[in-house]
Amino acid sequence: MSTHKPKQDPRITRTHQLLQDALLDLIRERGFDKLTVQQIAERATLNRATFYLHYRDKHDLLQQGMDEVLQQLVNNIRSQTESERVDFRKDKPHPTFIRMFEHIQQHSKYYQVILAEQKIPHFMTRMTEVLSDFASEGISAVEAESEAYHLTVPKEMAVRYAASAFLGVIIWWLEQDMPYSPKYMAANLMKLVIKGPYLNSPFQ
Incomplete structure (x- = not known):
């Protein structure tokens, strides 16, 4: 069959x-x-x-559109292969991060209207959930590498912090009419997540 x-x-x-x-x-x-x-x-x-x-009505039209776009986002994030495991010692952007921004760029009109301009609450909530799952999987993968990478805060707090940061950066990128390429955004978002915004820590 x-x-x-x-x-x-x-x-x-x-x-x-x-x-x-x-x-x-x-x-x-x-x-x-x-x-x-x-x-x-x-x-x-x-x-x-x-x-x-x-x-059925305009709400069904909106809902189905959101379902389709977010499912495509999930598919792009989860299409990682074993050869794409993150090496956090390198500054190269990870393919999963690049695919995420490429997907958003490909559907930029949708994201600009629904997310950046209108900030429709249901869409923002669901996208935060998608990004939280992404962040959670990434944190778990890092922790599995070595005990030296264990978190200093509850995992739920770290996941929400990362997801909110991702969402904020994505909205900013859309509001600025995407002045940087998906590869540039992926590389710098990874840099922010791993190293923070400073070249050298000002707190040491």
Whole structure:
């Protein structure tokens, strides 16, 4: 028996994309709360009946868009291979960090509207959860290397600190219209996480 997932009809894919694009444009112009299904359908050059063939309401449209984007983010973060284990003694950006920023750049309009501009609470919460899982796995991997790398604070505190820092840097990058490449962002975020912001510690 084949385990391949059936490929979605290109017409359905196009309809979904039209509606998601229309939603983003209108959220940017008017905010989500004031939008109607009629306005979304008209902007997508579709009719209301077509909209309701695919989504229950505007909240379902927003939710499915968030689910899809965040699942892609998770897939990019978790596609690490054994050869991509982090060597924290090197300054080279880790491929997982690069893929994270490449994904955000590829979907920059979505992240700029939903995360940086509107700061939709549900999306921010779920993205923080994704980044927390990422940070937790990274911290566990480092701790497994040597007892010298054990934490000086509760792991839950370190995870939340890292996830919040990641999210803050990502939002800043989007707000500045992504002036630096994904590779540059990955390298410097790793540097901040590992060494802090100073060339030499001013506290020693």
